[in-house]
Amino acid sequence: MAEKTLMKGNEALAEAAIRAGCKCFFGYPITPQTEISAYLSKRMPKVGGVFLQAESEVAAINMVYGCAGSGIRCMTSSSSPGISLKTEGISYIAGADLPCVIINVQRGGPGLGGIQPSQADYWQVTHALGHGDFHALVFAPASVQEMVNTVTKAFDLADQFRMPAVILADGLLGQMMEPVQFEECEIKMSDASKKPWAACGHKNERKHNIINSLYLKPEQLEDTIKERFERYEKVKANHTEAVCDYCEDAEIVVVAYGSTARLAKSAVDAARKEGIKAGIVRPVTLWPFPVNELNEACRNAKKVLTVEMSMGQMVDDVKLALNCSKPVEFLGRTGGVIPKPAEILAKIKEMGGND
């Protein structure tokens, strides 16, 4: 391992993409993720990659569609309003079974909203990232180092399952500086050699490849979607992740993801110091949602508390996962307001953690 360096989350994400062999990046400026573009515009030309600032978020995601369709690892990044614009393209990417990585450094919404950290895009990213029946892999790292580690995994799984992968960060993770380590590796840009389906020119050696999401016969479209959902089942079975702390004897289990999970962890630590049997579950993958992991962690729980930087979105999945087996409460701040550990601790106490 190389030495630790202090890096901003957005820049660390960008460097990690290069190390994952991401050859092309198509971006568009929007706060709070613009450092990703700025960093890659400097680095990409030096490592034989491509940085292109598109004319819009819509164009950027369609450039990703074309690049991914030709078999090359590529990425785009944005923040909430920009992700809304990308959803059309993401739907086509999913419909054409193309692998790519999309980063959402969330800010407050709806509309222009604000530019401070938020987690109000949970529903969008897990349930409605475009029209039609599909999913994207969704990773929710909680530190700069974890964001770095997630990038390669996101690319690899996207390739393996031929689907888009989203890294769901927020303005806090994107803007904070933390020490990070990158594994020593040779920078090697991806090529299409392991993607026999890619539209990269058939060289008169095979039948032509077609990258497409149009199926005019309903049965054919249904078969295509069913095949895709069979792949999703494999993802669910093998690549669902959650981190659970102090859950073995926990009577109150807090569920939080991303940067909020770190705040919640502080509150749980403080609760433990006060003798409260609190635990925390941090979903690392939001899709697939860690249903089994959550149920296991909540085995001894009397109550469950979901904490988010939104009015309550993931809490729906928590309730679905627990299927009414436990009461689920919610604490949220929104609009760019970050919940304080003291607020979360107070809520834990209010829920009866100190009786």
Next chain:
Amino acid sequence: MPEFKRPHALADITTHYCPGCTHGIVHRLVAEVIDEMGIEGDAIGVCPVGCSVMAYDYFNCDMLEASHGRAPAVATGVKRANPDKFVFTYQGDGDLAAIGTAEIVHAATRGENITVIFINNTTYGMTGGQMAPTTLPGQVTQTTPYGRDTSVEGFPVRVCEMLSQLSGVALAERVTVIDPKNVNIAKKAIRKGFEFQKNKQGFSIIEVLSTCPTNWGKTPVEALDRVRNEMIPYYPLGVYKEGAVR
């Protein structure tokens, strides 16, 4: 002995196009150019949404189907990742000049090394003949039942004239395919576009004044006359810009 046969790059299947639709002629010309340049194995096409949505089945080179209007962005993604391949889009007027205006303008101004085949038939054919950005003043369509009123619907977009103002454009040429002489000119223009791309000399667009007999309510032969008598006066044929940009 003179010979005329289907080019190899054009798939040996019957298209879904209506009788007399000149899409078929333009498809063949693109395929002939691909054959003559010997680039089928290195060509990658991008289809639009519109009547030519299924062109991915009609060309034997690798193909991608783009969402409506985004073909130039998709082609940009392909080309940036594969700068030595030949990348072309094939787009209609609704796709290119309405919903995809931003994408075509910026691909052009970047001087993206791609070739755009632009079919202008003054209507949205696939959805049944609605007003297109290129619909002529007074033209009756499904959504301009009293004729296009420029005080309400504004004016047609002249794409070649507009794009020829941009520094990234190596070729902007308007052609048609209403008779053998013009078919010949059209093919030469398409060849020029691919040659500019081969030499990495900038963006090329070939606008083809085309027919839509079905939605115009004309016979295929009458439709050729409409191009000659109504479209060409509004959309003059010719080269609007030609020359390497880099």
Next chain:
Amino acid sequence: MAKMRVDFDRCKGCGLCTTSCPKKIVKLQTEKLNKKGYYTAVCVDDDACIGCALCAVMCPDCAITVGGDNNG
């Protein structure tokens, strides 16, 4: 001299080929529908065909060939 030949089932009977024949010998026949239901183009005077392929140039469906082994 190579002659023009129409692929009966590929022709959509649009008649564009009839506009470009310098000998005016390409016509739409009105006797037999093909499997798509179109009256197809035919050369009404093979001897007069000069094999110029201008009909084929105007065919949107690549239904006309000239030369090669199309006479066999």
